[in-house]
Amino acid sequence: MSEELLRLAEVFMAYHTQDPPVLDGVELAIGLGQTWGLSGPSGGGKSTLARVALGLERPQAGEVLFHGRSLAGLNRRERREFHRRVQVVWQDPYLYLPPQRSVQELIAEPLAVHRLETRDRRPGRVAELMELVGLVPAQALAKPHQLSGGQCQRAALARALACEPELLILDEALAGLDTINQARLVKLLRGICQREKLALLFIAHDPRLIRLLCRHEAVLAGGRLRLELG
Amino acid sequence: MSIMTLEDLWVDLPLPEGPRPLVRGVSFRLEAGQVLGLMGLSGAGKTLTACALSGLLPPPLRAARGRLRLNGHALDLSRAGAWRKARGSQVLLLFQGAGAALNPLMRVGPQIEEALIAGPGLPRRQARERAAQALERFGLGARAARSHPHQLSGGMRRRVLLALAWALRPRVLIADEPTNGLDAASRDEMSQMFSQLTQELGAGLILISHDLRGLASWADHLAVMDQGEVVEQGPTAALLARPEHALTHSLVESLAFLEGAHV
Numbered sequence: 001m002s003e004e005l006l007r008l009a010e011v012f013m014a015y016h017t018q019d020p021p022v023l024d025g026v027e028l029a030i031g032l033g034q035t036w037g038l039s040g041p042s043g044g045g046k047s048t049l050a051r052v053a054l055g056l057e058r059p060q061a062g063e064v065l066f067h068g069r070s071l072a073g074l075n076r077r078e079r080r081e082f083h084r085r086v087q088v089v090w091q092d093p094y095l096y097l098p099p100q101r102s103v104q105e106l107i108a109e110p111l112a113v114h115r116l117e118t119r120d121r122r123p124g125r126v127a128e129l130m131e132l133v134g135l136v137p138a139q140a141l142a143k144p145h146q147l148s149g150g151q152c153q154r155a156a157l158a159r160a161l162a163c164e165p166e167l168l169i170l171d172e173a174l175a176g177l178d179t180i181n182q183a184r185l186v187k188l189l190r191g192i193c194q195r196e197k198l199a200l201l202f203i204a205h206d207p208r209l210i211r212l213l214c215r216h217e218a219v220l221a222g223g224r225l226r227l228e229l230g
Numbered sequence: 231m232s233i234m235t236l237e238d239l240w241v242d243l244p245l246p247e248g249p250r251p252l253v254r255g256v257s258f259r260l261e262a263g264q265v266l267g268l269m270g271l272s273g274a275g276k277t278l279t280a281c282a283l284s285g286l287l288p289p290p291l292r293a294a295r296g297r298l299r300l301n302g303h304a305l306d307l308s309r310a311g312a313w314r315k316a317r318g319s320q321v322l323l324l325f326q327g328a329g330a331a332l333n334p335l336m337r338v339g340p341q342i343e344e345a346l347i348a349g350p351g352l353p354r355r356q357a358r359e360r361a362a363q364a365l366e367r368f369g370l371g372a373r374a375a376r377s378h379p380h381q382l383s384g385g386m387r388r389r390v391l392l393a394l395a396w397a398l399r400p401r402v403l404i405a406d407e408p409t410n411g412l413d414a415a416s417r418d419e420m421s422q423m424f425s426q427l428t429q430e431l432g433a434g435l436i437l438i439s440h441d442l443r444g445l446a447s448w449a450d451h452l453a454v455m456d457q458g459e460v461v462e463q464g465p466t467a468a469l470l471a472r473p474e475h476a477l478t479h480s481l482v483e484s485l486a487f488l489e490g491a492h493v
Contacts, residue, residue: 148272149272179443179481179484179485179488180480180481180484182484183483205414208489212487212490
């Protein structure tokens with residue numbers, strides 16, 4: 001077992017008191033560099049689990065531990081660092097990428113926010129990241145609405161990777177894409193995970209996509225998480 | 231015998247510098263009971279082709295050329311007026327996202343009734359009976375019929391559209407990304423319901439999708455579109471085994487990779 005990166009411990013979430021809980025005592029430990037696939041029926045709480053793991057929602061019971069420390073106990077600086085090291089790409093990039101920013105601005109923003117390169121080296125880093133995800137220099141000035149779904153998803157991925165994360169959460173991030181773009185992005189992500197020791201939590205309906213990307217699998221149904229031993 | 235033949239369809243976007251063609255010379259035929267997959271990346275012109283077939287091109291787009299043979303009638307698609315009389319409700323387009331296709335302000339039962347009165351011209355009482363029958367056929371009872379679309383789940387809304395199709399009995403059914411966003415089990419259920427429906431109606435089904443995996447297992451024939459043109463078409467198995475166009479090639483390669491054939 002590799003060193004533990006993120007752990008959901010006995011996490012409980014219910015949106016309404018009279019409804020059955022969405023997460024009912026969920027237990028999941030993601031080790032450094034581990035790739036996890038998460039599937040389960042629609043409305044089964046997969047995205048809620050993602051939001052809890054990202055610290056965007058506080059569990060009603062249980063806790064989330066990052067390198068063994070509870071998120072609730074992090075100070076401002078540590079919390080900022082956590083939000084850099086755990087990144088997410090959601091299903092629909094048009095819904096959350098700032099529409100007025102160009103591709104290069106979208107990718108440069110996290111570099112500036114987290115002071116990741118010196119100011120004069122940032123344009124070079126942006127170009128590297130664009131190349132890594134397969135965007136061409138001519139697209140640097142395009143804004144999200146001028147890109148296709150696949151291109152926009154690449155920009156979202158580059159923006160997440162700019163943070164040099166330890167864990168990348170993909171919530172149905174390949175679902176709306178055409179066959180060619182899906183295959184390209186799976187290959188790209190496999191390469192990155194191997195090279196950079198990046199851990200993955202890949203949420204998807206499609207078990208075949210999960211098997212292409214992940215070594216570990218879990219299924220969330222009825223609020224319970226079941227680990228598949230593969 | 232073909233129930234529908236489309237020949238040389240052109241769709242133009244009129245611009246000050248002259249019309250820009252978005253669909254360029256598309257032709258295909260459809261047999262009764264056949265499932266034709268219209269495949270292509272986004273922006274290839276798949277949905278525009280479907281809109282032109284069902285007379286629903288959003289202005290200012292217009293069909294500049296195109297002949298449609300349907301049930302023995304010949305139609306010139308560039309003449310907008312020719313439409314309503316000859317077509318009736320024989321070509322039915324079900325849009326991606328059942329939410330968008332239904333009127334949010336109307337209960338679903340009356341929506342189907344209205345379509346039966348406006349299309350085939352049934353008297354109201356008969357329309358009401360057929361609408362109730364149709365909803366029941368897809369497992370939706372009186373309570374669902376009295377609901378507004380937003381009160382139903384996504385799956386139920388999709389079934390309302392199937393019920394609408396069943397009630398209208400079109401010759402050609404076009405479904406635009408009918409399984410987008412569904413999990414595997416619902417996807418199989420949906421494709422089964424569609425297959426049964428087209429069998430029962432003796433209709434042809436045109437499926438529009440950018441997901442070759444869904445189409446490969448469902449469609450008998452495939453037509454691959456790129457930049458407004460059909461670049462390759464044929465029986466699914468043959469086309470996948472021997473792709474000729476570069477786009478079909480990379481689609482088939484990507485499919486093989488995703489299926490785990492060449493990992």
